[in-house]
Amino acid sequence: MNTILILGGYGAVGRHAATALVDHLPGATVIVAGRNPDRAEPVPGAPSMRVDAADPADLARALDGVDVVLMCAELDNARVARACLERGIHYLDVSASHPVLAAIEDLDDLAKRHRATAVLSVGLVPGITNLLARDVAERAPGEEVRIGVLLGSGEQHGPAALAWTLDGLGRLAGTWTMRFPEPYGRRTVHRFPFSDQYTLPATLGIPSVATGLCLDSRLTTALLAAAGRPAVARLLRRPRVRGLMLAALEKVHLGGDAFAVTARAGTVQATFSGRLQSRATGLTAALLIRHLPEFAPGVGHIEQRVDPTTFLHELAAGGFILERLEIP
Numbered sequence: 001m002n003t004i005l006i007l008g009g010y011g012a013v014g015r016h017a018a019t020a021l022v023d024h025l026p027g028a029t030v031i032v033a034g035r036n037p038d039r040a041e042p043v044p045g046a047p048s049m050r051v052d053a054a055d056p057a058d059l060a061r062a063l064d065g066v067d068v069v070l071m072c073a074e075l076d077n078a079r080v081a082r083a084c085l086e087r088g089i090h091y092l093d094v095s096a097s098h099p100v101l102a103a104i105e106d107l108d109d110l111a112k113r114h115r116a117t118a119v120l121s122v123g124l125v126p127g128i129t130n131l132l133a134r135d136v137a138e139r140a141p142g143e144e145v146r147i148g149v150l151l152g153s154g155e156q157h158g159p160a161a162l163a164w165t166l167d168g169l170g171r172l173a174g175t176w177t178m179r180f181p182e183p184y185g186r187r188t189v190h191r192f193p194f195s196d197q198y199t200l201p202a203t204l205g206i207p208s209v210a211t212g213l214c215l216d217s218r219l220t221t222a223l224l225a226a227a228g229r230p231a232v233a234r235l236l237r238r239p240r241v242r243g244l245m246l247a248a249l250e251k252v253h254l255g256g257d258a259f260a261v262t263a264r265a266g267t268v269q270a271t272f273s274g275r276l277q278s279r280a281t282g283l284t285a286a287l288l289i290r291h292l293p294e295f296a297p298g299v300g301h302i303e304q305r306v307d308p309t310t311f312l313h314e315l316a317a318g319g320f321i322l323e324r325l326e327i328p
Contacts, residue, residue, distance in 0.1 A: 002027075002028060002029065002067050003028070003029045003031065003065055003066050003067050003068070004021055004025075004028060004029070004030050004031065004066070004067065004068045004069075004070065004289060005031045005033055005049075005051075005062060005063070005066045005068070005069050005070070006018055006030065006031065006032050006033060006046075006069075006070045006072060007033050007034070007051065007053050007069060007070070007071050007072060007073055007075075007080065008033075008034055008071065008072035008073030008075075009031075009032030009033050009034060009043075009046075009048075009070075009072060010032060010034045010036070010037070010039070010041075010048075011072055011073070011278075012276075012278035012279075012282070013072045013094055013123070013278045013281045013282045013285070014032060014034075014070070014072040014282070015032070015041070015043055015282070016276075016278060016279045016281070016282025016283060016286075017070060017072070017281075017282035017283070017285045017286045017289075018030050018032050018043045018046045018282075019043055019044075019046075019282075020282060020283050020286035020287075021046075021286045021289060021290075022043070022044070022045035022046055024286065024290060025289075025290060029047075030043075030045070030046040031046065031047055031048070031049050031066075032046050032047075032048050032049070033048070033049040033050070033051040033062060034050070034051065034073075035050065035051070035052050036050075037049065037050050049062060053073070053075050053076070053080055054075055054076065056079075056083070059080065059083055060083065063083065063084065063087060063089060066084075066089055067089060067090065068089065068090045068091075068092070068289055068292065069084045069089055069090070069091050069092070070092045070094070070122075070285055070289065071091065071092065071093045071094065071095070072094050072285075074095055074097065074100060077093055077095055077100050077103070077104060078100070078103035078104050078106075078107070081093065081104045081107055081118060082107055082110065084116070084118075085107055085110050085111045085114055085116045085118060086110065086114060087114070087116075088114040088115055088116045089116060090116055090117045090118070090119075090292055091104075091111075091116070091117075091118040091119075092118070092119045092120075092122045092285055092288060092289065093118070093119075093120050093122060094122045094123045094127075094281055094285060095120075095195075096123070096125060096126055096194055096195055097195060098193065098195035098198045098199070100195075101120045101121065101126075101195050101199065101301075102198075104118060104120060104299060105120070105299055107299055108298050108299040111297055111298050111299050112297045112298045114297075115297045116297055117292060117295045117296070117297055117298065117300075118298070118299040118300070119288055119292075119295070119300065119301070119302060119305055120199075120299065120300070120301045120302070121195065121196065121199065121301040121302045121303070122281070122284060122285050122288060122302060123280070123281035123284055123285065124149075124259065124261060124277045124280045124281045124284070125147075125149050125194050125196065125211070125261060126194055126195045126196035126199070126301070126302075127281065127284050127302050128261055128272050128280065128284060128312070128315075129147050129149065129194070129196045129211065129261050129263060130196050130199075130200060130203075130301060130302050130303040131302060131303055131306070131308035131311060131312055132147070132261065132262065132263035132270040132271070132272060132308070132312075133145045133147060133196065133200050133204065133206075133209060133263045133265075133303070134200075134204055134303040134308045135263070135270045135308045135309065135312075135324065136263045136264060136265040136266075136268045136269060136270050137204050137206050137265050139265070139268045140265035140266035140267065140268045142206075142207070143206075143265040143266040144206075144207060144208045144209070144210075144265065145200065145206055145208070145209045145210075145263055145264070145265045146176065146178065146209075146210055146212070146263070146264050146265075147194075147196060147197065147209065147210065147211040147212070147261070147262070147263045147264075148178030148180065148187070148189045148211075148212050148214070148260075148261065148262045148263075148264075149189070149192070149194070149211060149212065149213045149214070149259075149261050150180050150184055150187060150189075150214050150215070150216060150259060150260045150261070151213070151214075151215055151216070151259050151277055152215070152216050152256045152257040152258045152259055152275075152276075152277065174190075174191040174210070174212075175188050175189065175190050175191070175212065176188070176189060176210075176212060177189070178212065178262055178264065179262070179264075179269065179327070180260045180262060180271070180273075181260050181271055181273050181321070181323065184216065184260060187214050188214060189212025189213055189214045190212055190213055190214065191210055191211065191212050191213075192211060192212065192213035194211045194213070196209065196211055197209040197210055197211040199301055200303070203300075203301050203303055203304055204303065206265075216256055216258060257275050257276055258273070258274065258275050259273065259274065259275070259276075259277040259280065260272070260273035261273070264327070267326055267327050268324075268325070268326060268327070269324075269325045269326075269327050270322075270323065270324045270325070271321075271322070271323045271325070272312060272315075272316070272320060272321070272322050272323075273320065273321045273323075274319060274320035274321060275319075279318075280315075280320065283315060283318050284302075284315060287311070287314060287315055288302065288305070288306070291305075291306065291311075
């Protein structure tokens, strides 16, 4: 992979991915790109480029000579993916939105015609959660898979990530409990529209999957649940209220920066935990790019591309913890 272009590369995920690629792919050119490079903190060893991915001509210029594109933003992703695959450029996407990923899945024939690979569900959730789900589904065939996502409410997130979370609050539907590593223990999670639960039944051939979200701060989790109530969700859709809420979320950080994701099927459970979900997503993307030469052309999700145990152990070497448990 000689030249790698990271769109949305100035955010936390893009910066972590760029740093890892510079460190572990000697000889490759890693370019971080976005609309406002002058406002971004430089990534050592990775040149920057101004690219407006919403402008087809500007995007076409940026793709000249590129071998791999890592998409770390949500901006008409299917169109960007099509532009890459038509040129035979490999494409990875960190989006957590099911409609976005479903639109890219439809490009499978195009990717195969041009001998290009697209990898979806690249990150913590979806991504690592998909691999944990595959692990427990293979150890407990035929069982429903439940996924729990515990995120640090103190970690700094960009405006796009906060807006996506806020939009998802109105679609909370159902709660259950999941066991997380200490110091969190058993926590109530609230079903949230992460894409893994929609794609996994098809990719793994399992009966059903549900993904629930909670935050490390119990107070913030309670506020999250309250915001998911229909009346409050309708209020949050008002532009002025929405703007005030997003501004508050950018400034207020009640928890820490740790995370834990877990999947359970029957009596088996697998958990992956550590600090900085943005770093986990960025390192997942960088590791997948390093493995790209092993993948066949076409569009597939992470759980269709790599062996979960091998990949997660390799990723855990970056300072994370992987546990596989039997629960009575």
